Structure formats: C-alpha cells, structure tokens
Amino acid sequence: MRPRNCERLSEAIWEAGLDTVRLGRQVGVSRQYLAMLIAGSRGCTRSTAAAIAKAIGLPVATLFVDMSYEYSDNETEVDVTVITEEDPYLLFEEVCELTRTAPSTMRNMRTAGDGPPFFKHGRWLKCRKSKVIEWMEAQEKAQQADK
Template sequence: MTRTTYAARAANLQAAMKVRGTDGAHLAFAVGVTKQFISYLARGLRRCDAVIAADIARELGAPLRDLFVVRSLSEESNNTEEPMVLSAVDDDPILFFEDVATIFNIKPKTLRHLRASGDGPPFAQRGTRGRLRIRRSEAEDWYNRTYWAPPT
C-alpha cells in the first residue's frame, strides 16, 4: 500500500497566486482549508492530499503538475520521508495585552504602569492604533525575569 502526498512547488504556487490576484485567505476559503495551511503550503513547510492539491490548481487556473510534486511512499518498504521542519511559531502563539494580564494574573492597570515605566513586557504594535501583541515565550521570559529572578 502506498501513501501519496503533494508537496507544493513554493515559488510556482506563490507566482500563480500573484498572477491570479488572490491571497492566502481567499484561496483558503475557496478550497476549504485554513489560511495557516495555505501559508505553510506556500512556504514548502506542509504537504497536502490529492483532493486539496486539485482544488488549489483549479482555483488558480494552473496545471497541477506545475504547482505540486507528487511524493509516494510504500508503507511496506523502508522508505522514509525527510521530517517536515516546522517553525516554533506553531507552539508560540501571539498574545494580546489583555491575554498577558489574564494569564499572569496581573491587573491591566499594573501592566500599563510597568509598560509606561519601561519595566513591562516588550509588546509590539502594528500601526499607531494597533493592539499590543507579544509572543507567549517572550511574555513568559519577561515574567520569569521580573517576578522570579533571584535577588542580587
């Protein structure tokens, strides 16, 4: 018995999306998968099955063979795939200001005061009116340094 997966030709997939004038969100909606799945696929970090590959090719109006490479493995043999390398982003979600306050049981007012004094977590902001955001690992590092550091 063989298992078949389709690996995206990342450059071709991205070019086809650009030519078609579609982004990952619209393509994901049309195909019935998540935006994150399309993002991983377009960067070559994820593989898909034949149905999804065919749907993507149909939506982009490009031949399947131009967008994907077929990978087949025999389950009876000793053939192995190289492991997929995923970034740590999967296990490191983005938190908003309110999430940090809730997770670490810190009053939002206290967190705002710490941030204003330069002692708060290193939040990032997109645009002038964007919400404050931070990766969970960075928030945990800040919390451990601030509240659990040994006295000097």
C-alpha cells in the first residue's frame, strides 16, 4: 500500500501529536522506514498501514491506497506477473533476517550458486520475498528427502 497523499499523511501524524520516532515505536517500524513512506518512496503492507492508521486514529482508506495489480479483461493469469506490497523486494540484509542466516553464510551460498535468486539493482542485492520462501521450502524438501 502507498500513501494516498504524502502531505496529508505527514499532517495526520503531526495532528495526532506524534513524530516518526514515537509512531515507529507504536507500529514496530523504524523512523527511517516511516520517513521513506511519508516521502512516497516506499510502500507498506496492509498490516503496517492498518497499524499506522490505528495509531493516528483515522481509517486506513483515508491515508493509504492499495497498489495491488488487478487483471483487465484481456489479460490472463499466465501472462501477468502480479506484484503486490505483500511480495516486496527484500534487500540482502532483510533476506538474511528472514532466513535467519548469517550474512557471511548467505554470501558464501550466493557465491556457490546455492542461495536465493538475488539480482543486482544499482549497488543493492535484492530478491522477491516469494522467491526467498520458495528457496527455503526447496531446502526443507531436499533435507527431508535425504532422511
């Protein structure tokens, strides 16, 4: 989800008597994350949007717009890649957190070609959350097959 109006979101936070530090603590996200959200350079999940709206005291729909992709009549599920805020791009460090893998171990796996399918975007290594989960499930199945 993305802010419907970045200025309005910023004003609503201020009107609620909050700043990004206090709102971040209430919602469970960092001040930097909120700053990017307010600037419009980052989206958030539905649950994060709901938590922000609840902390501010306004309905989610007045602050955020759902950016999920909907199919048009001439598209089929086969030809369209659906990208939603529920399947975000994760940075290398976020993948390490999600998989509970040390960054050095993840680097070694990536070098050996055994890790999740990262790609380089500028200077950042990124991977879709769904691809990381698929990779983890494949690791689990491989280990069960070895037993």
